[in-house]
Amino acid sequence: MAQIGDVEVVVFDVLGTLVDESSGLRAGIREAVPGADNAFVKELLTVWQHHRDLAQRHITEGHRAYVNPDVIDAEAAQHVADRAGLTDPAAISRLAAAGRQSPPWGDSVAGLARLTRRFPVLGLSNAGRAALLRLATHAGLLWHQALSAEDVLAYKPAPEVYRLAVDTAGCPPERVLMVAAHAWDLRGAQAMGMRTAYVQRPGGDPPTGSDAFDWQFDGLDGLAAALTGE
Structure with a gap:
């Protein structure tokens, strides 16, 4: 030892x-999707985290070329937006940066x-x-x-x-x-x-x-x- x-x-x-970080992302999701209840916010957070973790793992394992974290965050935000029916580009852009407010x-x-x-x-x-x-x-x-x-x-x-x-x-x-x-x-x-x-x-x-x-x-x-x- x-x-x-x-x-x-x-x-x-x-x-x-x-x-x-989870609290920061949840706050960003609630701002982007104000009508979401707690269960839906949790579901959308899981969508975000799953995409981020999978993308980073694919890069680490050599299955995907390197992209910087901002690209992955933007992809995760788009996945959340698709699930939530969010189409406002400005709202999706703000959501992509939500983790910075953790x-x-x-x-x-x-x-x-x-x-x-x-x-x-x-x-x-x-x-x-x-x-x-x-x-x-x-x-x-x-x-x-x-x-x-x-x-x-x-x-x-x-x-x-x-x-x-x-x-x-x-x-x-x-x-x-x-x-x-x-x-x-x-x-x-x-x-x-x-x-x-x-x-x-x-x-x-x-x-x-x-x-x-x-x-x-x-x-x-x-x-x-x-x-x-x-």
Whole structure:
């Protein structure tokens, strides 16, 4: 088991780990389809998430040429619009950007503030560069640098995305801690030799019995306390 004191740089997944992306998308869907009840909003959210996840997986597996996240978001918004009978181009365009208005989890802002006083902190996301800029502004996220998988024309869990974080950190991967609410994300980081910490979030992807991550926390307060000793 790695020692917490071995960590030099902390890397955070963003969507689902630092921000509640599902809430941001649901709000965008409700704005675009104001008559939708909760069940239909949930159905439309599932349409969006299924398309996004499938498109990224096809690209990662080499079944589709790379396209940036804005293209995938626009496709997802169009799928939602088709299901909902939405035809207004301006409304569909706003819906495509809904994820950029995702709220932070209740402990994200304070947890990042504690950690950035002691460690270099990076965001590492499948979201595009422009989306990360607006997400950080909307949610009040504080980090030292945001890295987008767009920079390496790939999507997590492709190894080149984690290599981008390690190269940016400028230290051995075993001294770089990847924090995420998604076990699949941590498995990708672990395969690159990074340290891993699972943070529990609603709707996340919890570890299975075969996962052996270095640490698990209920939220960012516990993570920050363990890393800073405060």
